[in-house]
Each structure stands twice: as C-alpha cells, then as structure tokens.
Amino acid sequence: MNAPAPTALMMTGAEFRESLRALKPTVFVDGQRIESVADAPQLQPGINAIALTYDYALKPELQPVMTAVQHTSGKRVNRLSHINTSAGDLLNKLEATRIVCQETGCAQRYLVHDALNALGQVTARIDDARGSTEHHQRFLNYLHEVQDRDLTLAVAMTDAKGDRSKRPHQQANTDAYVHVVERHAVRGGRSGIVISGAKAIVTGAPYVHEFLVMPCRQMTRDDADFAVCCAVPVDAEGVTIIARPAGRPGEKLEHGDALFSRKYGQSTGVVLFDKVFVPEDRVFYAGEWEHSHHLTYSYATHHRQTCIAARAGFGDLLIGAGALMCEANGFDPGKETHLRDQMVELIKITEGFYACGVAASVYGKPDPWSKTWMPDPVFANIGKLLMANQIYDMHRIAHYVSGGLIVTLPGPDEDHNPETAARLADVLQASPDIPYDKRIQTARFIEDLTAGYQGGWYSVISLHGGGSPAAMKQEIYRNYPxxxxxxxxxxxxxxxxxxxxxxxxxxxxxxxxxxxNRQPGKCCDMGCSTPGQPMMVDLPTVEATLPSRREG
Ligand SMILES: Cc1cc2nc3c(=O)[nH]c(=O)nc-3n(C[C@H](O)[C@H](O)[C@H](O)COP(=O)(O)OP(=O)(O)OC[C@H]3O[C@@H](n4cnc5c(N)ncnc54)[C@H](O)[C@@H]3O)c2cc1C
Structure with a gap:
C-alpha cells in the first residue's frame, strides 16, 4: 500500500480568520476606515463563507472531494487551490464547489482555483514560445507557496475599463486599466515592476491574503503595458480597497429577516493600485500582450464551469426552501400538480446547467502547453449561459410557490410584540402541522435569497460574474464545430x-x-480518444461510499 501523501498546511476556519490579523490592508466600507478586517462586523458574513472552505477540507468524510494531491509537489492540498490533471479532478472540483456554496450561498474561494489553473496554463505557453522554463517555474514556486500557506487569493481581473468602446491604450484615463508604470524598478534591493490603475469588481477583496492581478481582455501590441499579471499582497504599499459590506451583517441578529445573509455573504471591492511595487518573483508576465487571450480564455473556461457548480449550490437552497414553503402552506407538492410542476422546473433548471458542468468535465482535455486539465469550453459556456438566464426563472419559481408573504410579512420585531405576536401567529399559520414560526422563518429565508438585496446579488452575479452573456455566446460559436x-x-x-x-x-x-471550425477530440482520431473508445480518460476519485450531496 502506498504511504498517504504528506499534507500541506491546512488551516481551520478560525485560523484563517486569525491569519487576517497579520495583514494591515487599507480598507474602506461605507465611508469608514476598517482598522481590523478580522473583527469588522460589516465583513463577517464574507469571512464566515471562506472560513467554511477551510473547515470542510478538514472533515474526514469530505476529504476525497475537498482535498487533492498536487502532482507537482506530492502534497495533499485544499481542492480550491489545486491544479487539475484529469476529468475526475474537474468533477471533484464541481462537487467541492457545490458543497461549499449550498452551505454558504457563495464561498468565493473557488475563484482561486480558476485563476491558478489559468496561470499555470499561460505561463507554460509563454515558456514554450520563448524556449525557456522561467515563467512556469515562477508560477510553480508561487503555487506551492499558496498551497503550503493555505492562502486565499482574490481575482483582480475586471478593470474599471473606462469607455467600453475603446481599447486600454485609447482610454483618456490610463488608470481605467491596471498597467505597468515602471518596468525595471528596484526597491529594498529587490528588482521588479511598478503598477497603477483600478480593478473595479473584486470579490472578497478586504478579507483575502493576496490579489492575483490579471488582464481582463485580449490585448494588442499597443496595449502591452496593460498586459500584466502578478500577485500582490492585500496590504502592499499603494493598495486601497473600497468595499461594500458582505451580505446583510448584523441585521436583527436574533430574529431578523436576513436569515441567511446575516451569516453568509460576499463583499466586493474596488481595488486601487497607486504605484505598487511588485517583486520579480511575483510577476508572471508583464508586456506579453500576445498571451493575454490565452489567459482570459483559460480563466473564463475554468471559471464559467465552476460558477455552474456554485449556482447549483444556490439552486439546492431554493429547492429545499421551496418544498418547505409548500409544506408550510398546507400542500404536498407531490400531490398538487401545479406546485409539483414548479418544483420539477426548479430541479430541471438546477440539474440541467449542472449537467453541462459534468459534461464539460467529462469532455475536458489537457491544455497543450501545461498538460493540465481544461473543461470543455462549449459545455462550460452553455452551462453558464443557461444559468445566467435561468437564475431569474429560479427566483420566479421560489416566488410562485411561496405566495406574497415573502415580501409582506410584518417585520421581525412584531414577533415579540405582546399586543400582536399571538394574534399574528394564530391567523397566519397555514398547515396545522407546521407552527407559525417555522412558516415565517421559511418565508423570510426565501425573501432573503430571492427578493431582498441578497436576492438581487445572486441574480447579477449569475448574469455578469465570469463575463456577461455576450462573452459566452462568442465562446460557444468560436469553439463549436x-x-x-x-x-x-x-x-x-x-x-x-x-x-x-x-x-x-x-x-x-x-x-x-x-x-x-471542426472538432478534434470528439468522434475523430485526432483528439483525446480513438473512435469508439470511452471519452473518460480517468475515473473520478469521488469515493462510492461518500454520501451524495443530494442526500445531504
Ligand atoms: C457579484 C459579482 C462579483 C464579481 N467578482 C469578480 C471578481 O472577483 N473578480 C473580477 O475580476 N471580476 C468580478 N466580477 C466582474 C465580472 O466579471 C464583470 O461584471 C463582467 O465581466 C462584466 O463586466 P462589467 O461589469 O464591467 O460590465 P460591462 O463590461 O460594462 O458590460 C455591460 C454590458 O455591455 C456589454 N459590453 C461591454 N463592453 C462591450 C464591448 N466592447 N462591445 C460590446 N458590448 C460590450 C456587455 O456585454 C454587457 O452586456 C464580478 C461581478 C459581479 C456581478
């Protein structure tokens, strides 16, 4: 029997929170300077969600899904910072993402996976073009450090972009895109580059360890200064984070209507880089404009596939809550056909786009340069496109089965008003088997997920997160044979x-x-399998004994 792989450092959720104390980022939320991110009430729901990804990796029963062995170090690491080497890895990543997102709504840390996999691919491609090993080795050193220190990174990709009809070098304000302002800088005896500019939407910005700065679009020769990809600590000199609160923290903590988002949520920040020095060993490329497309394509393909799993986790929450609401209203949706139709529609939507993620894994292929595993771009983009549009149907179905109560219930303070509470409980109970407080609890949960601020957040992240629908349509047409x-x-x-x-x-x-546009790899002898052979090149490592996420 082989000895088990050595384990890289794996922090608990509490240790992750503690690790944030060592950092001193410049963070503003709602006009206020945040002195200690780890203690700021406005950010706790976001920190809670990431903390869960640490705790889950330490649960023995989840280890096959939540961890993986990094092939370049032989160490067991958190799957959300692991590089894929098989279709099975891609399937396990989907499962891991769905598990942490069905618990938290959006665990945020999966972006680390997508960015690291894309970075590995683009650095290998640059080396291949240059006949060197420098870029990829630098990436591997960084990757191993991220894994050994169990870091969480935020993806700083979406630039402010300025006038959308113009390219980066045509912008009136060059800071609309992050760019290199000094190419051969020396600070404290270290050589590196200096960058400036603005990244407009960065999930988790205030409470991560580092930013992965990546270009958000294909570049031309004239945009070379904007083709910059590097890692920057959140508290590097010159970095300012202006963020919004994560979820709806602190709202009526005991009995509030933000039942879910007071515990789990996501902050997004505008991140300003003002002449930030980046040492050489953290610069993955600077100026290689011709490779930016490979980075954005690789990242988008990984990320769109992962987003499918994240929103399937959200679908799990709506399916469970929708069924509970039917029950609290006095119906068994299995017997009341129009409600059953709605529930089936919700299941069909959720499992339908998730199935595209599964197909993208099964039809995945090795990246030609890094040989690491890429999801199939057509299925990844179709799944993300389905989800981007159908998120609105998911909300509609949750509203359909719930009735108007989800937005009309008296506020939570009324639950303790001696003059009204008992009478409200009496008249607003529906099913005699479900107590009033359980009915309104479910109604407030659905309001929180679909009809309040957080509900809007889930819609917009589904529509635009990972790229707007037009970008997916472009990729589907470009890659479809x-x-x-x-x-x-x-x-x-x-x-x-x-x-x-x-x-x-x-x-x-x-x-x-x-x-x-023909199709190497599927039904032909030029791709990853010979005709008539199974497409699967590796079995998933999800253990048969592991309880399915559908069973809870
Ligand atoms: C909740 C949330 C979290 C996010 N988290 C992150 C993150 O962690 N890191 C990160 O880097 N990004 C993140 N994003 C950003 C996301 O990738 C972008 O929202 C997305 O790429 C769209 O960019 P935009 O928001 O600037 O919209 P815009 O680019 O302004 O797009 C608006 C509309 O204009 C169209 N459009 C834009 N440019 C053109 C053009 N040149 N020609 C024709 N049509 C055009 C688009 O298709 C779209 O329909 C997040 C987004 C959301 C909503």
Whole structure:
C-alpha cells in the first residue's frame, strides 16, 4: 500500500480568520476606515463563507472531494487551490464547489482555483514560445507557496475599463486599466515592476491574503503595458480597497429577516493600485500582450464551469426552501400538480446547467502547453449561459410557490410584540402541522435569497460574474464545430466532400470559412480518444461510499 501523501498546511476556519490579523490592508466600507478586517462586523458574513472552505477540507468524510494531491509537489492540498490533471479532478472540483456554496450561498474561494489553473496554463505557453522554463517555474514556486500557506487569493481581473468602446491604450484615463508604470524598478534591493490603475469588481477583496492581478481582455501590441499579471499582497504599499459590506451583517441578529445573509455573504471591492511595487518573483508576465487571450480564455473556461457548480449550490437552497414553503402552506407538492410542476422546473433548471458542468468535465482535455486539465469550453459556456438566464426563472419559481408573504410579512420585531405576536401567529399559520414560526422563518429565508438585496446579488452575479452573456455566446460559436456538421450534411447530400473517399469527391478545402471550425477530440482520431473508445480518460476519485450531496 502506498504511504498517504504528506499534507500541506491546512488551516481551520478560525485560523484563517486569525491569519487576517497579520495583514494591515487599507480598507474602506461605507465611508469608514476598517482598522481590523478580522473583527469588522460589516465583513463577517464574507469571512464566515471562506472560513467554511477551510473547515470542510478538514472533515474526514469530505476529504476525497475537498482535498487533492498536487502532482507537482506530492502534497495533499485544499481542492480550491489545486491544479487539475484529469476529468475526475474537474468533477471533484464541481462537487467541492457545490458543497461549499449550498452551505454558504457563495464561498468565493473557488475563484482561486480558476485563476491558478489559468496561470499555470499561460505561463507554460509563454515558456514554450520563448524556449525557456522561467515563467512556469515562477508560477510553480508561487503555487506551492499558496498551497503550503493555505492562502486565499482574490481575482483582480475586471478593470474599471473606462469607455467600453475603446481599447486600454485609447482610454483618456490610463488608470481605467491596471498597467505597468515602471518596468525595471528596484526597491529594498529587490528588482521588479511598478503598477497603477483600478480593478473595479473584486470579490472578497478586504478579507483575502493576496490579489492575483490579471488582464481582463485580449490585448494588442499597443496595449502591452496593460498586459500584466502578478500577485500582490492585500496590504502592499499603494493598495486601497473600497468595499461594500458582505451580505446583510448584523441585521436583527436574533430574529431578523436576513436569515441567511446575516451569516453568509460576499463583499466586493474596488481595488486601487497607486504605484505598487511588485517583486520579480511575483510577476508572471508583464508586456506579453500576445498571451493575454490565452489567459482570459483559460480563466473564463475554468471559471464559467465552476460558477455552474456554485449556482447549483444556490439552486439546492431554493429547492429545499421551496418544498418547505409548500409544506408550510398546507400542500404536498407531490400531490398538487401545479406546485409539483414548479418544483420539477426548479430541479430541471438546477440539474440541467449542472449537467453541462459534468459534461464539460467529462469532455475536458489537457491544455497543450501545461498538460493540465481544461473543461470543455462549449459545455462550460452553455452551462453558464443557461444559468445566467435561468437564475431569474429560479427566483420566479421560489416566488410562485411561496405566495406574497415573502415580501409582506410584518417585520421581525412584531414577533415579540405582546399586543400582536399571538394574534399574528394564530391567523397566519397555514398547515396545522407546521407552527407559525417555522412558516415565517421559511418565508423570510426565501425573501432573503430571492427578493431582498441578497436576492438581487445572486441574480447579477449569475448574469455578469465570469463575463456577461455576450462573452459566452462568442465562446460557444468560436469553439463549436459547425464545420463538422456542415461536412456531415454535405456528405449525406452527396456533394462530394472528401470523406466518402470517392475519386469524384472534391478535396476538403481547409480555407473554406464555414468548414474551418471542426472538432478534434470528439468522434475523430485526432483528439483525446480513438473512435469508439470511452471519452473518460480517468475515473473520478469521488469515493462510492461518500454520501451524495443530494442526500445531504
Ligand atoms: C457579484 C459579482 C462579483 C464579481 N467578482 C469578480 C471578481 O472577483 N473578480 C473580477 O475580476 N471580476 C468580478 N466580477 C466582474 C465580472 O466579471 C464583470 O461584471 C463582467 O465581466 C462584466 O463586466 P462589467 O461589469 O464591467 O460590465 P460591462 O463590461 O460594462 O458590460 C455591460 C454590458 O455591455 C456589454 N459590453 C461591454 N463592453 C462591450 C464591448 N466592447 N462591445 C460590446 N458590448 C460590450 C456587455 O456585454 C454587457 O452586456 C464580478 C461581478 C459581479 C456581478
């Protein structure tokens, strides 16, 4: 029997919170300077959600899903900072993300996974182009440090962007995009670069350890200064974080209507970089504009697949709450057909986009440069696009089965008003089997998730997080093998394409635009399997004995 892999440091949630005390970032929330992020009530729901990803990795029964062995170090690490080497890894990452997000709504830390996997890919590509090993080795050193110190990173990718119709170098204000202002800087005997500019939307910004700064779009030669990718500690000199509170902290803590978001939520911050020095060993590239597309493509593909799992976790919450609300109203949705239809619709939506995530894993392939595993871009983008649109249907269904109570109930203070509480409890109970307080608790939970501030947050992150729908449509069209389908029909119509091998057949024209986009890897002998062989190249490592997340 093989010896178990050594384990990198794995903090508990409490240790994660404590680790934030060692950092002194400049953070403002609602116009106030935050002295201690770890203690700021406004940020606790966000910290709680990330803390859970630490605690879950230490649960023995979740270890096969929540941890993985990093192939470049042989150490067991948190799966949310692990580099994929198989389709099974991608499946396990989906499961891990769904588990932590069904508990917290959005655990935020999965972005670390997506960014590190993309960084590994782009650094390998740059090295291949240059015939060096420098960039990828620098990335591996950083990766191992992140894993060994069990760090959480935030992804600082979306620039302020200024006028959307203009490229980075055309902006009136160059700080609209983070860019290099000094290429050969020396500070305290260390050489590096200096960056300035603004990242507009950074999830978890105040309460992470470091930022991964990455370009948010394809760059041209003229944009070379804006093609910069590096790691920056949150408290580096020159960094200012202006954030909003995470969730709805502190609202009526005991009996409030923000039942979920007072405990779990997400802060997003605008992050300003003002002449921030980044030492060389933290610079993954600076100026390599021609590789920016590979980074954004890789990150978006990983991230869109992961977002599918995160929002499936949100779907789990709505499915459970919707069923409870039906029951509290006096219905068994299995017997009341129009309510059952709604519940089935909610299940179909959730499992439908999640299934795209599964397909993206199963049809995943190694990245040609790093050889690490990439989800299939078509399924990853279709799943994210379905979710981006159907999040609004998910909210509608939760509202449909609940009735108007979710936005009309008297406030939680009334629960303790001696003049009204008993009478309200009497008249507002529905099913005789479900006490009034359980009914209103479920109603307030659904309000919080779908009809209040936090409900709006889930809609907008589903629509725009990981890129707006237009970006997904572009990727689906770009990667879908329409050419193969054209050839199929031309062959059936006997138009004489080369596939039938007849002497009269016209040779396949590689320059013909409509047939250009063909499909290596699926149903052909140029891809990851020979025809007729199973697509799966590796079995998932989820243990058969592990309770399914659907069973709780
Ligand atoms: C809750 C939340 C959390 C997020 N977390 C992070 C994070 O942690 N890190 C991070 O880096 N980003 C994060 N994002 C940012 C997310 O990736 C962006 O919202 C998304 O890429 C869209 O960019 P934008 O918000 O600037 O919208 P815009 O780019 O302004 O887009 C608005 C609309 O204009 C269209 N549009 C924009 N530019 C063009 C153009 N040139 N041509 C044609 N149409 C155009 C878009 O398709 C869209 O329909 C988060 C977003 C949300 C909502």
């Amino acid at each position: 329409i050419g193969s389908k054209v050839e199929l029909v031309e062959r059936i119509l006997e138009r004489g394409v080369a596939a039938d091998g007849s002497p009269a057949a016209a040779p396949h024209d590689p320059d013909r635009a409509i047939t250009k």
